[in-house]
Structure formats: structure tokens, C-alpha cells
Amino acid sequence: MAADPSRPVRPRAPFGRRLCEVAESRPTGGYRIFTLVDEAGPEPAPGQFYMLASAEGWAGEGGRPYLPRAVSHARFARFPGGPVRLDFLVHDVGPGTARLAGMEPGEECWVAGPFGGRFSLPRSLNPDAFGAILVGGGIGIAPMAVLRRELVDRGIPSRTLLGFRDRAHSGGIDELFGCEETRLAFEDGSSGHEGYVTDLLLQLLEGDDAASAAVYACGPPAMVEAVRKICIERGVPVELALESPMACGYGACFGCAVPKAAGGYLRLCIDGPVVRGDAIASAMAGEPAVG
Amino acid sequence: MASGSLATEICGIELAGPVLNGSGTFDALAARRVFGDAVVDEFPFDCYVSKTITMHPRPGNPPYRLWETPSGMINSIGLPGPGLDGFLDRDLAELGMLGVPLIVSVMADQVEDFTVLVERVAARDEVAAIELNVSCPNVHSGLIVGEQPGEAEALVRALRPLTKKPLIVKLTPNVANPDEVAAGAERGGADAVSMINTVKAAAIDPDANRAWLGVGGGGLSGPAVRPIALAQVRAVSAAVDVPVIGMGGITDAESALEFILAGARVVAVGTENFRNPKAGREVTEGLAAALRRRGFDSLAEAQASTLS
Numbered sequence: 001m002a003a004d005p006s007r008p009v010r011p012r013a014p015f016g017r018r019l020c021e022v023a024e025s026r027p028t029g030g031y032r033i034f035t036l037v038d039e040a041g042p043e044p045a046p047g048q049f050y051m052l053a054s055a056e057g058w059a060g061e062g063g064r065p066y067l068p069r070a071v072s073h074a075r076f077a078r079f080p081g082g083p084v085r086l087d088f089l090v091h092d093v094g095p096g097t098a099r100l101a102g103m104e105p106g107e108e109c110w111v112a113g114p115f116g117g118r119f120s121l122p123r124s125l126n127p128d129a130f131g132a133i134l135v136g137g138g139i140g141i142a143p144m145a146v147l148r149r150e151l152v153d154r155g156i157p158s159r160t161l162l163g164f165r166d167r168a169h170s171g172g173i174d175e176l177f178g179c180e181e182t183r184l185a186f187e188d189g190s191s192g193h194e195g196y197v198t199d200l201l202l203q204l205l206e207g208d209d210a211a212s213a214a215v216y217a218c219g220p221p222a223m224v225e226a227v228r229k230i231c232i233e234r235g236v237p238v239e240l241a242l243e244s245p246m247a248c249g250y251g252a253c254f255g256c257a258v259p260k261a262a263g264g265y266l267r268l269c270i271d272g273p274v275v276r277g278d279a280i281a282s283a284m285a286g287e288p289a290v291g
Numbered sequence: 292m293a294s295g296s297l298a299t300e301i302c303g304i305e306l307a308g309p310v311l312n313g314s315g316t317f318d319a320l321a322a323r324r325v326f327g328d329a330v331v332d333e334f335p336f337d338c339y340v341s342k343t344i345t346m347h348p349r350p351g352n353p354p355y356r357l358w359e360t361p362s363g364m365i366n367s368i369g370l371p372g373p374g375l376d377g378f379l380d381r382d383l384a385e386l387g388m389l390g391v392p393l394i395v396s397v398m399a400d401q402v403e404d405f406t407v408l409v410e411r412v413a414a415r416d417e418v419a420a421i422e423l424n425v426s427c428p429n430v431h432s433g434l435i436v437g438e439q440p441g442e443a444e445a446l447v448r449a450l451r452p453l454t455k456k457p458l459i460v461k462l463t464p465n466v467a468n469p470d471e472v473a474a475g476a477e478r479g480g481a482d483a484v485s486m487i488n489t490v491k492a493a494a495i496d497p498d499a500n501r502a503w504l505g506v507g508g509g510g511l512s513g514p515a516v517r518p519i520a521l522a523q524v525r526a527v528s529a530a531v532d533v534p535v536i537g538m539g540g541i542t543d544a545e546s547a548l549e550f551i552l553a554g555a556r557v558v559a560v561g562t563e564n565f566r567n568p569k570a571g572r573e574v575t576e577g578l579a580a581a582l583r584r585r586g587f588d589s590l591a592e593a594q595a596s597t598l599s
Contacts, residue, residue, distance in 0.1 A: 012325075012326065012327055013325060013326060014326070014329070015326040015327070015329035015330055015333060015568060015569065016567070016568050016569035017566075017567050017568065017569070053566065059362060059514075062361060063360070063361025063362035063363075063514075063515070064359060064360075064361050064362075065359065066359050066360070066361070066362055066363060066364065066513065066566075067359050067364060067565065067566065068565075068566055096359075110567075112567075112568060115325065244354070245354075245355055245356065245357040245358070246357070247357055247364060247366075247562075247565035247566075248564070248565035248566075248568070250321065250322055250325040250326065250568055251318045251321025251322060251324070251325060252316060252317050252318050252321065252322065252564055252565055252568070253316070253357070253366070253368075253565050254315070254318075254351060254356065254368045254371055255356045255357035255366060255368065256356075256357075257351060257352075257353075257354050257356055257371075258354070259353075259354075263350070264350040265350055265351055265354075265371065267321070270321055270324060270325060
């Protein structure tokens with residue numbers, strides 16, 4: 001049976017973990033963006049993530065970081081016949097992200113993945129969708145950048161709304177979105193709209209026919225939950241990429257529990273990380289535990 | 292035994308090597324969904340231990356369930372699972388096709404439910420042995436079975452006539468004298484003990500001024516607990532004649548060998564599976580060299596050696 005291009009499948013991770021070389025690492029607006037050269041893995045799909053741990057200085061002196069960290073890719077590229085180059089956007093908020101952000105070119109990093117499922121295409125989410133509305137906050141802009149790129153490649157229209165606390169925490173805008181049209185919100189009013197990115201979403205959904213919208217979001221739990229509620233109240237289909245404490249990434253640890261709307265929990269690593277807004281009881285339970 | 296051989300047995304179950312997984316640390320069915328048939332073709336363990344099966348489906352504990360610690364982690368997962376019927380109807384047949392012997396872990400809070408679990412699980416051909424998770428309170432006595440030699444003995448004695456298949460008791464480290472509990476299990480008719488389960492632990496979030504985990508506390512695992520596990524394996528293996536399945540922070544062949552030398556017949560890899568999905572296989576692959584470096588011709592020779 002021929003693959004249905006409107007319903008792309010999720011790429012499958014090689015079994016185990018592998019060492020990948022750090023090709024580049026540079027600061028970007030309070031965050032860090034680094035590139036890993038993946039010789040063995042497939043091209044990942046928008047929404048998928050990797051489990052990362054530096055080869056040196058992990059579980060070293062002091063014993064932390066110990067567990068690998070789940071990080072969504074922010075961009076990927078493959079030159080014909082060559083390896084996949086994976087970009088990651090990280091914010092140093094704890095021992096694991098500090099170590100990842102501190103990796104130098106030439107170092108090696110343990111990589112497992114890509115894990116989890118991908119974002120649906122707008123027409124799969126909403127048969128009447130005209131295009132997509134992408135809402136990203138903080139380092140949560142990373143999976144939005146990957147999705148945006150795929151939509152552009154497929155000729156599907158999209159609008160991108162990005163929110164940041166302040167200029168000091170706004171890395172990746174130019175790196176990942178380049179000169180593509182985005183609308184920005186800064187809580188401190190330093191640029192763009194003064195306030196929350198959800199204000200911009202509300203404006204769009206008011207101006208739009210909400211019936212033709214498909215919304216995608218990733219960012220801080222409070223932002224993602226606000227997007228979820230806005231969409232559910234208006235009957236707009238929404239997919240969210242969530243974060244959670246996670247030890248393994250492949251269904252072994254049962255740590256990444258997110259409450260389902262119907263009761264019980266899903267395992268975010270294998271049932272997500274992309275979930276439909278109406279499938280979960282709250283996006284707040286997925287707040288990251290480890291930095 | 293051939294020179295350099297890792298072949299061994301536990302309770303009469305022949306194994307190609309001595310590396311199991313700790314119950315609840317490797318979901319073979321989820322791993323197959325994620326990685327594909329490579330999980331079966333390159334299965335990381337010589338024997339697979341299922342996650343703990345309960346009478347009825349359980350959703351598991353509310354988040355948060357994990358906390359990273361120095362060289363380890365605390366979990367309070369709460370045994371989510373499909374319940375006995377769901378396990379027997381859906382999961383067991385697929386687990387039976389992994390190509391290695393299968394041990395099924397079960398838990399209940401009363402002997403009546405344990406009886407049903409053991410009878411129905413043991414009746415299935417896919418199952419080589421049953422592990423009894425005794426970390427739960429007995430609803431009749433209010434005592435945690437695994438903390439009381441008398442409770443452990445009585446439980447195993449009641450279950451022993453139900454099956455000829457081996458019964459393994461998973462011991463908790465949260466007691467002053469695990470060797471006494473192990474001796475109780477042995478008197479009741481246990482064929483082996485496995486140890487250690489996680490060490491009771493708490494995680495405090497100082498920023499929020501509260502306990503982090505959803506149910507307040509949890510169990511510590513990973514290399515942080517290895518010295519505790521080694522001490523307990525040593526004490527228990529000296530106190531009982533039944534074989535010990537040793538685990539607690541094993542990350543590689545060297546740490547696996549420490550458990551063998553402490554008195555374990557075979558070992559299990561747990562938390563390391565989270566960091567490295569193929570950790571079990573890497574332990575097995577490194578073991579022959581680790582034995583050779585110590586002058587052992589075979590695993591059997593190391594199993595038979597005693598610490599000076």
C-alpha cells in the first residue's frame with residue numbers, strides 16, 4: 001500500500017543509544033543552540049524529541065546530572081549521502097541543561113531517539129482547516145520552527161506567534177525563523193506586542209473564522225494550558241507538544257504521566273509528546289522537573 | 292561448563308547468560324513499538340521480568356512521579372497496569388515471543404488475591420516463574436509482608452501448593468534484617484529471592500517548600516543504592532540456600548560482577564535501562580572480559596567463589 005502523504009508516519013529510532021559529535025554550539029539570546037551530527041538516525045519529524053547526555057561530565061562529580069534530558073529538535077538538515085545534522089535549543093536551568101549548553105564542538109553526546117509522535121497536518125486535525133496557527137513560547141519555539149518549515153515545504157499556509165518573557169530570554173527567533181513572518185509578544189513590552197502571546201492568538205481567532213483554524217502550541221505549561229483552554233472554548237482543534245519529567249523516552253519508566261481527559265494517565269514519551277488539547281485534563285501536570 | 296561460558300540457571304531455568312531486568316524497568320512491548328523488531332532480535336536480557344501485575348487495572352500515581360538525585364532517581368509510579376485479565380488476554384502472548392524465559396511479577400494486598408494471580412499466571416505456558424512483589428501491606432494484618440519474616444513465610448507457604456513453577460520473593464531493603472525475611476520466605480518454600488527493591492526516599496522541592504512527588508515519597512534506585520544492595524545481597528546469600536537475584540545500581544559488567552562476588556547467582560539491570568535501552572546487553576557483552584581479568588574461567592567459577 002502506498003504511503004499517504006497527507007498522513008506521514010513517525011520515523012523510528014535505532015535501538016539503543018549512540019554517540020554523536022557536537023559540530024557547533026553558540027549562544028542565542030539567553031539560550032544556547034548546538035548541532036549534533038547523527039550518523040545513524042533517521043530524519044526526525046516535527047514534534048519528536050531526543051534523549052541527550054554529554055559523553056563526559058554526566059553523572060560525574062556530585063552525581064548530577066544523572067538521567068538523560070528530553071529535548072525537542074529545533075531544526076535538522078541532511079546533505080545527500082551524509083549524516084543528519086540536528087539542532088537543539090536549550091535554556092540552562094539546571095545541571096543537565098547547563099552541561100548540554102556547555103558542550104564544546106568536538107565533544108561527544110549520547111543520543112537516543114527520535115522518540116514520540118509527530119504533529120498532525122492541519123487537514124488531519126481539522127478537515128476544514130485553511131492553514132495552521134503556531135504558538136511558541138520560550139524554548140518551546142523549537143518544535144514550532146520544525147513544524148513551520150515542514151508546512152512551508154508542503155505549501156500549507158501558517159501564521160506564527162512567538163512569546164517571550166523579555167529580550168534576555170528570546171533566543172532562536174532569528175536563528176530558527178529567519179526572515180519568515182512572525183508576530184512577537186514580550187511580557188516586558190521590549191518589542192512587539194506588550195503582554196502574552198495568547199493575546200495574539202485571541203485576536204487571530206476573533207478575526208478568523210475559528211472553524212477553519214488548526215492550532216499548534218509548545219512552551220511553558222501555563223502558556224500551553226492557556227492556549228488549550230482558548231481553543232477548547234472556541235471549538236478549535238489544537239495539538240500541544242508537552243514536557244514532563246522523563247527518565248527514558250521509550251516507555252520504560254512510566255514517569256512522564258499526564259492526566260487524560262477520560263481519566264487515567266498517558267505516557268507522554270510514547271503517547272505524546274504531541275497530544276490533542278481535548279485528550280488531556282491539563283497541560284500543567286507536565287511541568288519539567290529537571291533542568 | 293565451557294571455558295568463558297556465561298550460561299547459567301536460576302531455579303532450574305536455563306539461561307544463556309546471567310542478566311535479567313528489574314521488574315518495571317523495561318517495558319518490552321512499549322520498546323518494541325518504539326524501536327521495532329530490533330528489540331526482539333537484540334533482546335537485552337537473558338530472562339525477562341514483567342512489570343508487576345495486579346488483580347485489577349490501576350492508573351498509577353498522580354504526577355510528579357520522578358526526581359533525579361545524585362547518581363540515581365526517586366520514583367513513585369504506583370504500578371500502573373492493565374490488571375490480571377488485560378495482562379493475560381493482551382500482553383502475555385507477545386511477551387512469550389521474546390525468545391527468553393519469562394518471569395511474571397505479581398502483587399496483591401491479601402492472600403486471596405495472590406492465590407488467584409499465582410494460579411492463573413502459572414497456568415500459562417509462556418511463564419517460567421513467578422515473582423512475588425511483597426512491598427504492599429496485607430489488608431488483614433496491616434503489616435507490609437516484605438518487612439516481616441512471619442508474614443513472608445505464611446504468604447509463600449499458602450501459595451506454594453498452587454504451582455510447581457518457581458516462586459521468587461522480591462525483598463525490600465527497608466528493613467533492619469533482610470536476611471531474616473529471606474529466611475522466612477525460604478522456610479515458606481520460596482525457590483529464590485530477588486533484591487533489592489527501591490530504598491524508601493523523599494524528594495523536597497525547596498523552591499515550592501513541599502515534597503515533590505505526587506504521593507509525597509518514593510523509592511530510590513540507581514548507582515546511589517549499589518553499596519546498600521551489595522551489603523544486603525552479601526548478608527542474605529550467606530543466610531539462605533536458595534539463589535539470590537542481585538540488583539541495585541548495576542550499570543556495567545564490573546558492577547554486575549560485584550554482585551556475583553557478593554553472592555548473587557544472577558543479576559538484574561534496572562534504572563540503567565532508562566539511560567541506555569541496551570544496557571543489559573552491554574553488561575552481558577562485557578562480562579566475559581571482566582571475569583577473565585579476575586582470573587575466572589567461567590561465570591560458574593565466579594558464582595562458586597567466596598569473598599575473602
